[in-house]
Amino acid sequence: MKQPFSYWQLLPYLRPEFITISQALVCTVVFVGLWPVLASLAGLISTAVGEGDVARSAQLAGLIALTFLVQKVAQYGQDSIMAKAALNIAYQVRTSVYQHLQTLSIDYFEATRTGDLSYRLTEDIDRVGEVVNKFFQQFVPSLLQLIAIFIYVIYLNWQLTLALMVIAPVIAFIVTWFGEKVQTLSRRSQNYIADLSSSLTEVFSGIRLIKAFAAEDYTFNKFCAEAEQNRKARYATERLKAIQFPIVGFLEALAVLLLFLLGGWQIAAGNLSTSEFISYGAAVLMLIDPISITTANYNEFKQGEASVGRVFELMRVQPREKEQDGAIALPSVQGKIKYDHVWFAYSQTKEWVLKDLNFTVDPGEMIALVGSSGAGKTSLVNLLLRFYDPQQGNIFIDGINIREVTLNSLRGQIALVPQETILFSGTIADNIAFGQPNKPLETIQEAAKIANAHQFISQLSQGYYTYVGERGVNLSGGQRQRIAIARAVLLDPTILILDEATSALDSESEALVQEALDRLLKDRTVFIIAHRLATVRGADRIFVLENGKIIETGTHGQLLAERSRYAQFYAQQFYQG
Numbered sequence: 220m221k222q223p224f225s226y227w228q229l230l231p232y233l234r235p236e237f238i239t240i241s242q243a244l245v246c247t248v249v250f251v252g253l254w255p256v257l258a259s260l261a262g263l264i265s266t267a268v269g270e271g272d273v274a275r276s277a278q279l280a281g282l283i284a285l286t287f288l289v290q291k292v293a294q295y296g297q298d299s300i301m302a303k304a305a306l307n308i309a310y311q312v313r314t315s316v317y318q319h320l321q322t323l324s325i326d327y328f329e330a331t332r333t334g335d336l337s338y339r340l341t342e343d344i345d346r347v348g349e350v351v352n353k354f355f356q357q358f359v360p361s362l363l364q365l366i367a368i369f370i371y372v373i374y375l376n377w378q379l380t381l382a383l384m385v386i387a388p389v390i391a392f393i394v395t396w397f398g399e400k401v402q403t404l405s406r407r408s409q410n411y412i413a414d415l416s417s418s419l420t421e422v423f424s425g426i427r428l429i430k431a432f433a434a435e436d437y438t439f440n441k442f443c444a445e446a447e448q449n450r451k452a453r454y455a456t457e458r459l460k461a462i463q464f465p466i467v468g469f470l471e472a473l474a475v476l477l478l479f480l481l482g483g484w485q486i487a488a489g490n491l492s493t494s495e496f497i498s499y500g501a502a503v504l505m506l507i508d509p510i511s512i513t514t515a516n517y518n519e520f521k522q523g524e525a526s527v528g529r530v531f532e533l534m535r536v537q538p539r540e541k542e543q544d545g546a547i548a549l550p551s552v553q554g555k556i557k558y559d560h561v562w563f564a565y566s567q568t569k570e571w572v573l574k575d576l577n578f579t580v581d582p583g584e585m586i587a588l589v590g591s592s593g594a595g596k597t598s599l600v601n602l603l604l605r606f607y608d609p610q611q612g613n614i615f616i617d618g619i620n621i622r623e624v625t626l627n628s629l630r631g632q633i634a635l636v637p638q639e640t641i642l643f644s645g646t647i648a649d650n651i652a653f654g655q656p657n658k659p660l661e662t663i664q665e666a667a668k669i670a671n672a673h674q675f676i677s678q679l680s681q682g683y684y685t686y687v688g689e690r691g692v693n694l695s696g697g698q699r700q701r702i703a704i705a706r707a708v709l710l711d712p713t714i715l716i717l718d719e720a721t722s723a724l725d726s727e728s729e730a731l732v733q734e735a736l737d738r739l740l741k742d743r744t745v746f747i748i749a750h751r752l753a754t755v756r757g758a759d760r761i762f763v764l765e766n767g768k769i770i771e772t773g774t775h776g777q778l779l780a781e782r783s784r785y786a787q788f789y790a791q792q793f794y795q796g
């Protein structure tokens with residue numbers, strides 16, 4: 220489907236820059252207005268030189284130099300002020316798109332290729348900034364220059380101007396045609412480069428799997444095919460541009476020749492003096508630059524329109540889990556959780572993933588969720604964080620419906636420790652205090668001590684200031700888990716959701732992680748997606764999920780005694796443990 224887009228969408232971002240742009244335009248008017256003055260001075264000095272009048276020639280030369288100087292200062296003002304406005308606009312667009320993306324639901328990011336999103340936020344927005352800059356810095360001055368000089372040449376000799384105008388529509392038609400073509404081709408090649416960037420992100424993040432499956436050739440061939448598509452599309456655009464410029468240039472040359480012929484005719488007819496003809500010629504030469512600049516700009520604007528479209532398309536995506544109007548901040552809670560006849564389906568599949576969940580968890584209780592893969596454990600906890608909303612039923616924390624509270628206040632009281640610890644680029648301290656930049660180092664260290672992480676962090680070369688994440692130090696699985704635990708300790712949530720790591724740790728590391736977890740879980744309401752025997756045994760209650768339903772609840776001992784489904788599951792999953 221073709222998206223409705225145009226540069227009008229940039230208008231709200233131009234408004235705050237109104238004063239800056241106006242200042243730049245004042246400089247533009249001075250810059251442009253001096254062109255006809257220079258053309259007429261060129262006519263006068265050529266006559267003075269022709270007459271051998273040295274004094275007048277020198278006087279005029281001084282005047283011309285001064286005019287040029289003023290004009291160039293005005294040009295500097297226009298360019299520098301406009302660059303500032305354009306960069307401000309790109310910055311505003313970039314930050315508002317980023318802010319908007321943050322409000323979107325998890326499923327949007329699951330369905331969208333991250334490479335494509337990054338491309339839109341970087342390359343596309345840069346192009347938007349460039350277009351705004353060129354519009355005011357080049358296009359508007361060139362257009363005004365065209366208009367000013369045009370009025371001047373009509374004033375000098377309208378017959379000559381009329382004749383020259385015959386060629387202008389031909390050029391305009393050819394320029395427009397090429398512009399449309401270039402836009403179509405360039406949109407295609409931008410899509411290909413976005414595909415390429417997404418594939419690269421996938422490949423680099425899945426590099427272990429690719430190597431493990433010896434799939435290098437397969438991914439290389441896929442990469443080559445995508446790179447080839449991009450090459451072809453880019454070449455088609457470049458070839459078109461290569462034809463466009465010579466054709467427009469040739470037409471311009473023809474126009475100049477025509478000028479000489481017609482000028483001779485007008486001088487012979489007594490309608491034009493030689494000095495005026497020289498001014499006329501100088502003015503026409505001054506037309507060439509703005510014509511080629513507006514031609515080039517037109518193409519860039521067409522290309523840029525594709526970028527504007529791709530950027531603002533993101534702004535039109537609406538979050539699915541919205542805050543209600545008048546949502547209140549969730550007050551500090553005790554941690555009583557109630558699922559009241561909750562039914563949930565993912566929007567893509569529409570099949571019920573959770574069916575009529577109905578339970579209450581008391582403050583400080585630890586619930587282990589067990590069940591086979593796909594039973595709905597992750598979905599159950601996702602609803603508590605409002606990553607998704609249930610289609611039927613409601614969830615309450617301390618009796619407050621979570622749909623009625625602000626997302627920040629809800630999520631601020633729940634900590635999530637995922638199976639895989641994600642470390643962001645930054646120091647270890649930044650990672651522990653993730654999202655809480657003002658925490659003092661001592662508090663961070665306290666959290667790390669509780670999480671059994673302090674010792675190994677202190678042994679790193681730069682301690683808490685050691686860089687991790689991309690291009691940072693490598694940490695073991697157990698160390699990463701303890702950083703994730705420290706993160707949760709620092710957040711000190713009332714409610715904790717823990718997706719237990721499945722990968723086996725060596726026994727020393729396991730003991731350290733377990734000890735850290737025991738401290739973290741104390742006195743909080745906890746949901747653990749349990750993969751280990753020790754966890755299910757230690758839970759106050761176990762919920763056994765099957766096909767989106769809770770089929771059994773109870774303690775480990777109770778459930779085993781009942782010869783339940785849990786007992787079978789236990790035998791299969793944990794017996795070896």
Ligand SMILES: Nc1ncnc2c1ncn2[C@@H]1O[C@H](COP(=O)(O)OP(=O)(O)OP(=O)(O)O)[C@@H](O)[C@H]1O
Pocket residue numbers: 326329565566567568572590591592593594595596597598599
């Ligand atoms: N984002 C999603 N979009 C569509 N369907 C999904 C999504 N996430 C999970 N599902 C489906 O929902 C069902 C429940 O998945 P869920 O991840 O909650 O199960 P789980 O018990 O946590 O499984 P596992 O132990 O493998 O993580 C599965 O059938 C799964 O395919």
